[in-house]
Amino acid sequence: MKIAVSGKGGVGKTLIAGTLARLFAKDGYNVLAIDNDSAMNLSYTLGIEENIKANIVPISEMKKLIDERTTVAGKGSGIYNINPEVADIPDRFKVTGPDGLQLLVLGTVQKPASGCLCPENAMIKSLVYNLLVKRDEVIIVDFEAGLEHLGRGTAKGIDVMLVITEPSQKSLDLCSKIIKLSKRLGVINVYLVANKVYDDSQLDVIYKTIKSWEVPLYHTIPYDPEIINADLNGKSPIDFNSNSKAITSIKSLYEKLKKLKEELFDI
Ligand SMILES: Nc1ncnc2c1ncn2[C@@H]1O[C@H](COP(=O)(O)OP(=O)(O)O)[C@@H](O)[C@H]1O
Ligand SMILES: [Mg+2]
Secondary structure, eight states: OEEEEEESTTSSHHHHHHHHHHHHHHTTOOEEEEEOSTTOOHHHHHTOOHHHHTTOOOGGGOHHHHHHHHBOTTOOTTOBOSSOOOTTHHHHHOEEOGGGOEEEEOOOOOOSSTTOOOHHHHHHHHHHHIIIIIOOSEEEEEOOTTOTTOOHHHHHHOSEEEEEEOSSHHHHHHHHHHHHHHHHTTOSEEEEEEEEEOSHHHHHHHHHHHTTSSSOEEEEEEOOHHHHHHHHTTOOHHHHOTTSHHHHHHHHHHHHHHHHHIIIIIO
16 A cells, blocks of 8 residues: 655645554554655654664765766766666665654755756655555655656556645645646545644635545544644654544544555455
8 A cells, every 4th residue: 555645835744644654553564654755854753763863864865875876887977877776775774663664764856946857856756666666565655745756657656645735725726736646647546635624614615625626525634732732842743642633533544544455455
């Protein structure tokens, strides 16, 4: 089962990706969580130990490794391999967290021109493909907002794309774009999730906006001050208060996804 989590910065991607990863791991699944968000803070939500967290280097910053894999023998700079060999990388650089789950921090590549095919991008793109298409764990990807590394081949590997929105038109606008792109690239199960919802009047506006969209509102997660308090105390939200409103709601999202997983793979 490969789950991708996307949406505008700040909407709750990392909270949702990280908490889902913990819930799958608690249930005994082999879980590999992938951090491809530019904020790179999935390790906090997962509750990775301090000393492990401090030593994580994102793959996108491993200059030597990237050079090794993308350099074409006998060619000068400016010519490089856009399909580097990466199959060994996840197991070499992943770290272990609570409940046996594993985390691989890809990082993102900050370049003025998006879509640039610099060696770092080639590396991350190949890795995202490898992870989503070639591995057989429960993989949960905390995606960067622009879905820059989502090519058609990679999209095929995604079983579920959770597109996260908060109650704001800006965030809904980006969701609309992500949904269209995901569908165009061939992702079948694309679901909208509303997070940080205070009350029903906000939901009414969201329903009105998405009336003509091709995807349903799959799940709603309430605004919950306990999530902020977890952040403040430097704790993983699920460890800080596993029965808070938002965590309880993500547990029910997890149950839905588990059911979908059974439908997709076991029957
Ligand atoms: N349901 C929620 N209730 C309250 N605060 C939330 C909720 N979801 C996320 N947050 C807070 O919003 C901020 C952004 O969340 P985060 O998961 O980092 O978003 P993203 O990864 O999309 O940028 C964090 O400070 C987080 O604690
Ligand atoms: Mg994030």
